[in-house]
Amino acid sequence: MAAADLLLGPPPSLADFRLEAGRKGNREGASGSSEPRVAARGSTMAKFLSQDQINDYKECFSLYDKQQRGKIKATDLLLVMRCLGASPTPGEVQRHLQTHGLDRNGELDFSTFLTIMHMQIKQEDPKKEILLAMLMADKEKKGYIMASELRSKLMQLGEKLTHKEVDELFREANIEPNGKVKYDEFIRKITIPVQDY
Numbered sequence: 001m002a003a004a005d006l007l008l009g010p011p012p013s014l015a016d017f018r019l020e021a022g023r024k025g026n027r028e029g030a031s032g033s034s035e036p037r038v039a040a041r042g043s044t045m046a047k048f049l050s051q052d053q054i055n056d057y058k059e060c061f062s063l064y065d066k067q068q069r070g071k072i073k074a075t076d077l078l079l080v081m082r083c084l085g086a087s088p089t090p091g092e093v094q095r096h097l098q099t100h101g102l103d104r105n106g107e108l109d110f111s112t113f114l115t116i117m118h119m120q121i122k123q124e125d126p127k128k129e130i131l132l133a134m135l136m137a138d139k140e141k142k143g144y145i146m147a148s149e150l151r152s153k154l155m156q157l158g159e160k161l162t163h164k165e166v167d168e169l170f171r172e173a174n175i176e177p178n179g180k181v182k183y184d185e186f187i188r189k190i191t192i193p194v195q196d197y
Contacts, residue, residue, distance in 0.1 A: 048118055057117055060084050061110055071107040077116070086120045096120070130190070133157070134183045144180045151177075 049057075064072045064080050072080060078093045088096070094104075096116045102108055108116070137145045137153055147170065154161045154169070161169070173189040175181055 048122075049114065054114070057084060057114060058110065061113055071109050072113065074102050074104050074106045074108060077108065077113075080113070081117065081120060084117065086117065087124060088120050092120065092123075130187050131183055134181075134186070138183075144182045147175050147177055147179050147181050150175075150181050150186075 060080055060083050061072060064076045074097055077097065078088060078090060081088050081093070096119065097103065097106070097108075100108065100112050100116070102112075133153065134145055134150075135141075137149055151166050151170075154166050155163070169175075169190065170177065173186055175186070
């Protein structure tokens with residue numbers, strides 16, 4: 001066994017990312033801290049992922065771990081992330097790989113993958129993105145924008161929506177076509193998680 005192996009120990013496994021304490025309802029670890037503790041070799045970011053998220057990520061990761069070695073190819077990272085609902089650009093994936101010292105020909109383990117997914121999810125916070133877009137439209141800082149202006153922005157910027165898609169969004173959020181749209185109410189209504197039956 002090489003000296004580096006002794007210092008680094010085995011690569012982290014899924015168990016390393018499970019929270020030792022701090023499950024829903026019990027947020028106090030043995031130390032008396034209100035922060036949940038993470039297994040000693042686990043990343044501190046694991047406290048931001050639910051066990052269900054970790055399980056979903058592991059299941060998808062395993063599908064691309066073709067040789068069952070606990071690693072996926074860096075070239076598969078974009079696809080795996082998108083399968084899990086993230087929306088990274090190729091440039092963002094390249095930056096994630098560079099951050100972890102990997103190139104497009106490399107491989108990444110599940111621990112690295114979890115860290116990358118956490119960073120991507122944090123950066124893709126839909127509430128924050130929507131709020132920033134609405135603040136840019138509200139030059140007078142009134143706390144709302146007109147529905148007609150929101151419609152125009154939704155149809156011209158980013159992922160351009162169609163008239164029909166905007167109508168459906170407004171209907172779901174109970175927005176009158178000629179009414180005012182308050183940021184907080186609108187964001188709360190459109191970012192409510194879809195029920196999983």
